[in-house]
Amino acid sequence: MTSIKREFSAFLDEMQTITVLLPFHYHGGVSTSFSIMDDNNEPFSKMxxxxxxxxxxxxxxICKLEAEPIIGKQYWIMDEFGGKTDLQIGAVIRTYAFDEAFFYNGSLGFSYLKEKTSFKVWAPTATLVKVKLVPLGSKEPEILEMNRGDKGVWQLTVCRDLEYYQYSYLLCVNLEWREAADPYATAVSMNGEYGTIIDMNKTKTAKPPLPPLEQPTDAIIYETHIRDFSIHPNSGVMNKGAYLGAGELNTRDKDGFPTCLSYVKELGITHIEFLPVHDFEGVNERRPKKEYNWGYNPLHFNAPEGSYSTDPGDPYARIKELKWMIHSIHSQGIRVIIDVVYNHVYIRETSSFEKIVPGYYFRHDQFGIPSNGTGVGNDFASERLMARKYILDSVMYWLNEYQIDGFRFDLMGILDNExxxxxxxxxNSVDPSVIIIxxxxxxxxxLLSRMKANIGNQAQLPGIGQFNDWFRDTIKGSTFNLYDKGYALGNNQYYLTAKKVLAGSIGLEKKEKGLFYSPSQSVNYVESHDNHTLWDKLLVCSSEKTDPIIQRQHRLATVMVLLAQGIPFLHSGQEFFRTKKGIGNSYRSPDEINYLDWDRKSLYSDNVDYIRGMINIRKSHKAFRFSSAELIRKHLRFLPFDNKIIGIILEDVGEFGQWDRLIMIFNPSECQQSVQIPKGVWHVLADENKAGLDAIRVIKHPLITLMPISSYVLVSRFLST
Structure with a gap:
């Protein structure tokens, strides 16, 4: 179909409303009437x-029609001078009427059997759709026309074996032909140019049994990046920077100590969270080690990234290797969370969504301009029915096909509550223990404020955790001001707020003052892949301090993450003072900036041991990880310490573990302090030097001396009379 030279333009903006734009150079922009014709040049409706x-x-x-045009058919608009233009699909696609008319609740994408493959694509505004098939190793495509069905779904079944064929869709919308990869593609060619037809049954793996996870607060999350995890020269991993490397067991550093997965198992965390593993732009899969990217440039949401595969050209390899990695992690009793980026795409104009149904999948402002709340040029319109369906379909695909145990939604505030x-x-219908944060x-x-899936609307989002920036900036100081010091760094101005966030940010005395309604909604952290590491911040804001003091401040902040009510979140390497050499946004910095430095783990082994001990302490008693605000309010109170030291006691908690009372003390001061604790026989599980399940000493008197910049955990088996 050839394009038409448009002297003027016409757009269908509502089901029976057409907007016509006449340039002033065309008859002065004046026409007293317009008419609409169908593709057979017959009058369609009064206008x-x-x-x-x-x-x-x-x-x-602004013109009104008496009848609704059929979307997917071509119409023409005539002016009083005999001028003619095509009726383009305009803002109608962003109306509720359009959503209601064309919502399709069936499966989309390809369905493969050896004897036939079926294709389905939702493209209600297209007038023609074809599928382009490219045999493996061939440059000669085969073009086949598809058939339009209900709800604007185009379908075709090809009755022969198409395994390994690459495919794309050709669509005619507004007289313009576009080629798009299938947004539902589950396997892709090198660099994601085409979808690839494979037999997913060849990739099946059984999920090993996992330890029970009764509630989200039982989780201890360890965030990492596939490549960062093992690319270091001394990681001891064979397949460095790859899915297979992340799943290798019994790897050792140059000193013979565990690294990577075996190390994480030994550390005691429950969940590994990986930065995006879906197919993304930013790394050329033909030379994957020459470029680096975190992965927040989504290309194909349902296909694994190829740069982490040992053979990006083999459509099966990346799938099998990712599944093997997940299986290996599961075999260690550890769950897997993946970072999903449904809030935007890499480039809106070239995305499959925009090519297939232009203007539908992305949010626009009142003037029709694409919105940019994400800061990358586009916001995914999750409130539209087929956009929402896509997110749901994709999440469930990863859950069922890859046996994922959790999802971390990047920029979730862009998405809507519903x-x-x-x-x-x-x-929940598959596995209620799956973590969603x-x-x-x-x-x-x-998007209306009340509709946003953000912290302010947490009351509307039960069962979904949020990254607690209030906790982060209270404990370490502002993320965006390197010189601002938080409570753990000795700033007493954060003292009262620190008490609130340690209690789960739920409003200990008055519910309405809390940030969250449940501790399960609070993801507590002081660093992540974003922004400066805590160590790099400390080197700036505590530059006048000695190295031992900086280490103690770092340790105290990390301990507060682990002992606060809520879900603790650790950035990988945080326990051995991870540095990115002062780089605050390392999303495409080289490996030398981003990798986990396994030599550093040996250098700071004392701190690693301490953090491991605190993890074991948290896991040993349910009172450290209450599931509800009611339990926190019932059992938690603050001890009346002076000098801005925080003391927390959990009382009458024998039903939740072997100890009846638990005390946590946090001293950010650089001075030695003495405090009085409740009477009883107290076993010290953690002091300024050691932490673990074996008592360091027993205290029978009410006075305890606190070392500078230190944390303590004391437990009592029996209530004293």
Missing amino acids: VILSRIALENKMKY TMNKVRKAV GEGWDLNTP
Whole structure:
């Protein structure tokens, strides 16, 4: 089909409303009437001008039709001078009427059997759709026309074996032909140019049994990046920087100590969270070690990234290797969380979503301009029914096909509440223990405030955790001001807030003052892949301090993450003072900046041992990880310490573990302090030097001396009379 030279333009903006734009250089922008014709040049409906609006260089006409045009058919608009233009699909696709008319609740993508493969793509605004098939190793494509069915779904079944064929869709929308990869592709070619047809049955793996996870607060999350995890020269891993490397067992550093997965198992964490593993832009899969990227440039949401595979050209390899990695992690009793980036795509204009249904999948402002709350040029319109369906379908695909145990939603505040609640409900139908957490930042996107899945609307998001920036900035100081010091760094101005966040940010005395309604909604952290590591911040804001003091401040902040009510989140390497050499945004910095330095783990082994001990302490008693605000309010109170030292006692908690009372003390001061604790026989599980399940000493008197910048855990088996 050839394009038409448009003297003027016409757009279907509602089901029976057409906007016509006449340039002033065309008959002065004036026409007293318009008519609409179908593709057979027959009159379709009466067309009435409702209003005229003068714009800068054209006249805008709002016109009403008596009948609804059939979306997917071609229509033509005539003016009084005999001028003609095609009726383009406009803002109608962003109306509720369009969503209601074309919502399709069936499966999409390809379905493979050896004797046949079926294709389905949702493209209601297209007038023609074809599938392009490219045999493996061939440059000669085969073009086959698809058939339009209900709800704008185009279908085709090819009755022969198409395994390893690459495919894409050719679509005609608004008289323009576009080629798009299938957004539902589950396997892709090198660099994601095409979808690839494979037999997923060849990749099946059985999920090993995992230790029970009764509640989200039982989780201890360890965030890492596939490549960072093992690319270091002394990681001891054979397949460095790859899925296979992340799953290798019994790896050792140059001193013979465990690294990577075996080390994480020994550390005691329950969940590894990986930065995006879906197919992304930013790394050329033909030379994957020459470029680096975190992975927040989504290309194909349902296919694994190829740069982490030993053979990116083999569509099976990346799938099998990722599944093997997950299986290996599961075999160690550890769960897997993946970072999902449904809030945006890499480039809106070239994305499959925009090519297949232009203007539908992305949010626009009142003037029709694409919104940019994400800061990368586009916001995914999760509130639209087929966009929401896509997110739900994708989450459930990863859950069922890859046996994922959790999802971390990047920039979740861009998405809407209803979508996130539907995700939670769908996931619960398969496995209620699956963790769902996200970044609930309040971003500037044209969605009503009450609809946003952000921290401010946490009451509407039960069962979904949010990264607690209040905790982060209280304990370490502002993330965006390197010189601001938090409570753990000796700033007593954060003292009262620190008490609140340690109690789960739920509002200990008055519920309405809490940030969250449940500790399960609070993901407590002081560093992540974003921004400076805590160590690098300390080198700036505590530059006048000695190295031992900086280490103690770092340790104290990390301990507060692990002992606070809520879900603790550790950035990988945090326990051995991870540094990125002062780089605050390392999303495409080289390996030397981003990798986990396994030599550093040996250098700071004392701190690693201490953090391991604190992890064991947290896991040993359920009172450290209450599941509800009610339990926190019932059992937790603060001890009346002076000098801005925080003391927390958990009382009457024998039903939750072997100890009846638990005390946690945090001293950020650089001075030795003495405090009085409740009477009783107290076993010290953690002091300024050691932490673990074996008592360091027993205290029978009420006075305890605290070393500078230190943390303590004391437990009592029996209530004293």
